[in-house]
Structures are given as C-alpha cells and as structure tokens.
Amino acid sequence: xxxxxxxxxxxxxxxxxxxxxxxxxxxxxxxxxxxxxxxxxxxxxxxxxxxxxxxxxxxxxxxxxxxxxxxxxxxxxxxxxxxxxxxxxxxxxxxxxxxxxxxxxxxxxxxxxxxxxxxxxxxxxxxxxxxxxxxxxxxxxxxxxxxxxxxxxxxxxxxxxxxxxxxxxxxxxxxxxxxxxxxxxxxxxxxxxxxxxxxxxxxxxxxxxxxxxxxxxxxxxxxxxxxxxxxxxxxxxxxxxxxxxxxxxxxxxxxxxxxxxxxxxxxxxxxxxxxxxxxxxxxxxxxxxxxxxxxxxxxxxxxxxxxxxxxxxxxxxxxxxxxxxxxxxxxxxxxxxxxxxxxxxxxxxxxxxxxxxxxxxxxxxxxxxxxxxxxxxxxxxxxxxxxxxxxxxxxxxxxxxxxxxxxxxxxxxxxxxxxxxxxxxxxxxx
Numbered sequence: 504x505x506x507x508x509x510x511x512x513x514x515x516x517x518x519x520x521x522x523x524x525x526x527x528x529x530x531x532x533x534x535x536x537x538x539x540x541x542x543x544x545x546x547x548x549x550x551x552x553x554x555x556x557x558x559x560x561x562x563x564x565x566x567x568x569x570x571x572x573x574x575x576x577x578x579x580x581x582x583x584x585x586x587x588x589x590x591x592x593x594x595x596x597x598x599x600x601x602x603x604x605x606x607x608x609x610x611x612x613x614x615x616x617x618x619x620x621x622x623x624x625x626x627x628x629x630x631x632x633x634x635x636x637x638x639x640x641x642x643x644x645x646x647x648x649x650x651x652x653x654x655x656x657x658x659x660x661x662x663x664x665x666x667x668x669x670x671x672x673x674x675x676x677x678x679x680x681x682x683x684x685x686x687x688x689x690x691x692x693x694x695x696x697x698x699x700x701x702x703x704x705x706x707x708x709x710x711x712x713x714x715x716x717x718x719x720x721x722x723x724x725x726x727x728x729x730x731x732x733x734x735x736x737x738x739x740x741x742x743x744x745x746x747x748x749x750x751x752x753x754x755x756x757x758x759x760x761x762x763x764x765x766x767x768x769x770x771x772x773x774x775x776x777x778x779x780x781x782x783x784x785x786x787x788x789x790x791x792x793x794x795x796x797x798x799x800x801x802x803x804x805x806x807x808x809x810x811x812x813x814x815x816x817x818x819x820x821x822x823x824x825x826x827x828x829x830x831x832x833x834x835x836x837x838x839x840x841x842x843x844x845x846x847x848x849x850x851x852x853x854x855x856x857x858x859x860x861x862x863x864x865x866x867x868x869x870x871x872x873x874x875x876x877x878x879x880x881x882x883x884x885x886x887x888x889x890x891x892x893x894x895x896x897x898x899x900x901x902x903x904x905x906x907x908x909x910x911x912x913x914x915x916x917x918x919x920x921x922x923x924x925x926x927x928x929x930x931x932x933x
Contacts, residue, residue, distance in 0.1 A: 537743075537746075538737070538739050538743045538746045538747050538750055539672075539746075539750050539753075540668045540671075540672055540733070540737065540750065541588065541668075541730055541733035541734050541737060541739070541747070541750065541751075542584060542588055542730065542747065542750035542751030542752070542753070542754040542755070543672065543675060543750055543753060543754035543757070544668070544671045544672060544675055544733070544754070544813075544817065545584065545726050545729055545730040545733065545754065545817070546580065546584065546726075546751070546754030546755045546757070546758040547675040547678060547754060547757065547758050547761075547813065548726070548813055548814050548817045548818075549580070549721065549722075549723070549726065549758050550678065550758055550761055550762060550765075550810055551625075551628070551629055551632065551810050551811070551813075551814035552628060552629060552631065552632025552633075552635065552636075552784050552807055552810050552811050552814070553625075553628050553632070554720075554762070554810075555632070555765060555784045555787075555806070555807060555810055556781065556783070556784040556787075557713070557716050557717060557720070558717075558762050558765040558766045558769070559765060559766075559769045559773075559781050559784060559787035560713065560769075560780070560781045561713050561716075561717060561766055561769075562765070562766040562767065562768065562769030562770035562771075562773065562774060563769045563770075563773035563774050563778055563779050563780065563781050563787070564707075564709060564713065564774065564779045564780070565705060565707070565710060565713065565770075565774070566770040566774040566775075567690075567691070567694055567695050567698040567699075567703075567766075567767065567770045568698060568703045568704075568705055568710075569703075569710075569713060569714065569717055569766065570695060570698045570699040570763060570766060570767070571698060571699055571700070571701065571702040571703060572714060572717045572718050573699065573717075573759045573762055573763055573766075574699065574700075575718060575919075576717065576718050576721045576759055576762075577755055577756060577759040578912075578916065579718075579721060579722065579916040579919065579920060580721055580722060580755040580758070580759070581751065581752055581755045581756075582909075582912050582913050582916045583722050583727070583887065583890070583913070583916060583917065583920075584722075584726070584727075584730060584751045584754075584755055585748055585751050585752070586890055586891075586894050586905070586913060587726075587727045587730040587731045587734075587890065588730060588731070588734050588739075588744075588747050588748060588750075588751050589744060589748070589894065589900075589903055590731055590890070590893060590894055590899075590900070591730070591731035591732070591733075591734030591735045591739065592734055592739050592740055592741060592743065592744040592747055593740075593741055593744070593899075593900055593901070593903045594899060594900070595735055595740070596735060596828075597728065597731050597732040597735055597824060597825075597828040597834075598727055598728050598731045598732070598825075598828075598886075598889070598890070599611060599614070599615070599728060599824070599825045599826075599827075599828035599829040600828045600829075601889075601893050601899070602614060602829070602889050602893075603828070603829055603831075605892075605893060605896070605899070606889065610885075610889075611829040612829070613885075614825070614829070614882065614885065614886065614889075615825055615826050615829045615830075617882045618724055618725060618728070618822065618825055618882055619822055619825070619826060621724070621725075621879045621882060622725055622818050622819070622821065622822040622853070623822075623853065623856060623857065625723075625725070625814075625818050625879075626815060626818050626819055626822075626853055626854070626856070626857030627856075627857045627858075627860040627861055629810075629811045629814040629815040629818060629857065630648050630651065630652065630811065630815055630857050630858045630860070630861040631811075631861050632784060632807055632808075632810060632811030632814070633647055633648055633651040633808055633811035633812060633815065634647055634648050634861055635783055635784050635785040635807060635811075636784070636785055636788070636804045636805070636806075636807030636808035636811060637808060638785050639785050639788050639789060639800070639801070639804035639807075640801075640804065644861060644862065645862060647808075648858050648861050648862055649858065649862075651808075651811065651812055651815060651858070652815070652854050652855070652857075652858040654812065655812060655815050655816040655854065656850075656851060656854050658670050658816065659816055659820065659836060659850065660840065660847055660850070660851070662836065663836065663837055664736055664737065664835070664836045664837040667836050668733075668737070671813065671816065671817070674809055674812060674813040674816075675813065677805070677806065677809040678757075678758075678761045678806060678809070678810075680802040680803070680805050680806040680809070681761050681764045681765050681768070681802075681803070681806050682760075682761070682764045683799075683802055684764070684768050684791070684799045684802040684803045684806070685764035685765070685767050685768040685771070687796055687798060687799035687802075688767075688768040688771040688772050688791065688799055689771060690767040690768065690770060690771035691771065695763075695767050695770070699763065715923045715924075715926050718919075718920070718923050720879075720924065721920070722883070722887075722920055723879055723883075724879055724882045724883050724886045725818055725821040725822065725825070726821070727886055727890060728821050728822075728824055728825040728828075729817060729820060729821035729824060730751075732821075732824035732825075732828065732834070732835075734747060736835045736836065736837055741903070744903075765806075768791065768799070768803070769781075769787055769791075772790065772791050773787065773790050773791075778790055784807050785804065785807060787803065788800050788801075788803035788804040788807060791803055815854065815857065815858075818853075819849075819850045819853035819854050819857070820836070820850060822849070822853055823846050823847075823849045823850045823853070824846075826849060827843070827845055827846045827849065830845075832845040832846060833845070833846060834846040879924075883920065883921060883924055884921045884924075884925075887917040887920070887921065888917075891905075891910075891913060891914060891917060894913075895910065
C-alpha cells in the first residue's frame with residue numbers, strides 16, 4: 504500500500520512539471536522572437552546579386568571544391584557581427600556615433616565619404632540584380648527597376664520599424680528558393696558534404712581569386728553600421744543581448760547554408776556539363792533550365808530578384824544611418840519623414856541614384872561594381888580596426904568588452920579578412 508501511495512503521488516508531480524517546462528520554452532521562444540530580426544536580416548543581405556554571382560561562378564568553374572570556404576566564412580561572419588550587435592546593445596549608440604565621439608569628426612568624415620561612395624556602386628549593382636532576374640521572365644529593366652525602386656522606397660519610408668522589419672524578414676525567407684533549386688538539381692550530396700568538411704585546393708587559373716572572393720568579401724563595411732543601428736533602433740539592451748546574439752548566429756549560419764545550396768546547384772549542373780564561366784547571375788538561372796528543369800531555373804531567378812530587392816532596401820538604409828549618425832542628424836525608420844528629413848531624403852536620393860545608373864543605356868555597370876568593391880576593400884580595415892578598439896575600451900563596454908579568447912578570434916578573423924581583401928584588390932585577375 505505504501506508503494507502504491509508513493510506511485511500515485513509521483514504521477515501528478517510529473518504532470519505538473521510538464522506544463523511549466525512547456526511554458527518556459529514558450530516564454531523563451533516569445534522573448535527570442537521579440538529581438539529576432541537585425542542579425543538575421545543583415546546576414547541574409549550578404550547574399551546579394553553580387554554574392555549570388557560569386558557562388559554561382561565558384562560552383563560552375565570548380566564544382567564542389569570551394570565549399571570548404573563556407574566554414575571559416577561562417578565563423579568570421581559570426582565573430583564580427585556579434586561585436587556589432589553587442590556594441591549596439593551595451594552602448595545604445597550606432598557605430599558612426601561611437602566613432603565620432605571617440606575618434607573625432609575627421610575620421611568620421613572619412614568613413615562616411617568612402618562608405619557612401621562604395622555603397623552607391625553597391626546599390627546600383629543591387630538594382631542590376633533586379634533587372635537581371637527579371638530578364639529571365641522577359642520583363643524589361645525599364646519596368647522592373649523603377650517598380651523595384653518604388654516598392655522598397657514605399658515600404659521603408661511609409662512604414663514604421665516593426666512592420667518594415669517584418670517585411671524584410673519575409674524577403675529573407677524567400678531565400679528558401681535556393682535549397683529547393685539545389686534539390687531539383689540533384690547534386691552529389693556525399694561529395695558536397697565531404698568537400699565542405701575537407702579543404703581542397705587547385706592550381707587551376709582563377710582558383711585563388713575565387714577563394715579570396717568567397718572569404719574576403721563576406722563581411723562588408725555597411726553591414727556593421729546597419730546591424731548596430733538596427734539593434735539600437737529596436738531598443739535591444741543588455742538584458743536582451745543574449746537573445747540578440749542568438750539572432751546573429753542564426754542569421755550567419757542560415758546565410759551560408761543558402762550559399763552552400765547555390766554553389767552546390769551550379770556545381771551539379773553547370774560544372775558537370777562543362778559550363779565554367781558565368782558573367783551574369785541570370786545566366787546561371789537560364790543555364791539551369793535544360794539541366795535541372797524549368798522550376799529550378801525560375802526559383803533561382805526569383806531568388807535573384809528577391810536578393811536585389813532586399814539589398815536595395817537595406818544598403819541605402821545603412822548609408823543613411825552612417826551619415827546621419829556621423830553628422831548628428833535624427834535618423835531611424837521609426838521616425839516620420841518630418842522628424843528625420845535628412846535621413847529620408849538621403850535614403851530617397853540613394854535609391855534614385857542607384858536605380859538611375861542601371862537605366863542609363865550602355866553605362867559600364869561592371870566598372871561601377873568594381874569601383875565599389877575596391878572602395879569597400881579600402882574602408883574595411885578601418886571599420887574593423889575601429890570596432891576592435893571600441894569594443895576593448897572598458898569605459899565604453901564595461902564588463903561586456905572582449906575577452907582574451909574572443910580578441911584572438913576577432914583579431915584573427917579581421918586580419919585574415921583584411922589580408923584576403925587586399926590580395927583580391929591587388930590580384931591582376933581580380
């Protein structure tokens with residue numbers, strides 16, 4: 504009887520624990536969703552039309568050989584993005600604000616000038632991606648680009664932070680088109696996973712350039728300004744920092760998983776059939792049609808258009824945040840046009856200029872894109888150095904400054920990215 508009583512009392516206790524455990528998970532999930540967005544969006548924008556072209560070319564030219572680069576790329580991306588998010592959460596200030604306060608107006612002006620010029624070329628390349636993807640559907644760039652410009656301008660300028668963020672998150676989820684496209688292409692998954700885990704090298708011409716391109720251009724300067732500003736505008740503080748860090752890690756992992764599928768899809772189709780050169784991201788989509796089917800091709804093109812729209816919305820925002828914070832102007836999507844006129848007018852002008860470049864007949868768009876990459880490469884060492892100096896100042900970060908281990912990872916990642924970027928700029932084939 505005593506045993507029976509003991510058993511009968513044990514069961515209700517286990518039943519009472521289950522709802523509490525479930526409630527705890529629900530609470531954690533709700534808290535995570537409350538801060539989810541800045542890290543996820545910023546990392547996904549890294550897969551812009553230029554990035555898609557790079558991954559497509561890597562798969563077409565070398566098959567699965569370069570998949571291993573995604574592992575160090577993901578680590579570097581997480582390390583640098585986490586520092587941006589942490590500085591925003593702890594200080595409540597954007598990166599331009601901190602640079603101005605700690606290093607003076609001269610360095611701030613330099614960062615604003617070079618980043619602004621670089622981003623103008625990048626914005627033009629994003630609208631070029633919209634035009635490229637639309638061409639797969641036989642839609643003229645003179646229709647697709649203005650419509651894309653109006654869409655991203657309306658979403659950002661007429662919305663407030665929360666609705667705008669939800670729309671950008673929705674755009675980010677459209678990248679699911681690439682995994683579906685890859686499965687339709689039927690890659691050799693065993694070989695793909697093996698090449699991801701085990702580094703492979705080649706003496707073929709162009710291998711080093713693509714190796715540097717895949718790793719060295721992963722972290723763009725604008726990403727740090729946008730991520731930190733987004734964390735601040737969303738009101739994420741020290742209490743939410745742990746969940747914000749999870750948002751950053753999830754975003755970085757997902758963006759490189761998408762890159763894995765893009766590269767694998769092109770390796771399984773283009774490289775396998777001897778198509779080794781891609782001059783345009785839409786060319787990769789069209790080439791998939793006879794090899795992987797019409798739906799794989801259309802999904803790839805949808806991904807290109809989506810990447811262009813998402814990037815065309817975010818890059819002008821990053822530039823507007825950077826310049827307005829540096830100049831001390833009001834900024835932020837949460838504010839109305841009348842409350843932050845400089846911010847919104849700058850955002851508008853950047854979109855008009857970027858879209859306008861693409862619509863000019865016979866304009867050397869490739870030269871503009873190349874110039875923007877060189878400018879990014881020039882600015883990147885300064886931005887990463889500023890970040891590492893700032894995040895190691897105890898008077899700014901307090902107990903949240905970098906630990907010794909994290910400094911080793913951060914400086915190691917930063918120095919590697921800087922060296923690779925410089926090598927890419929100086930490379931005769933780059």
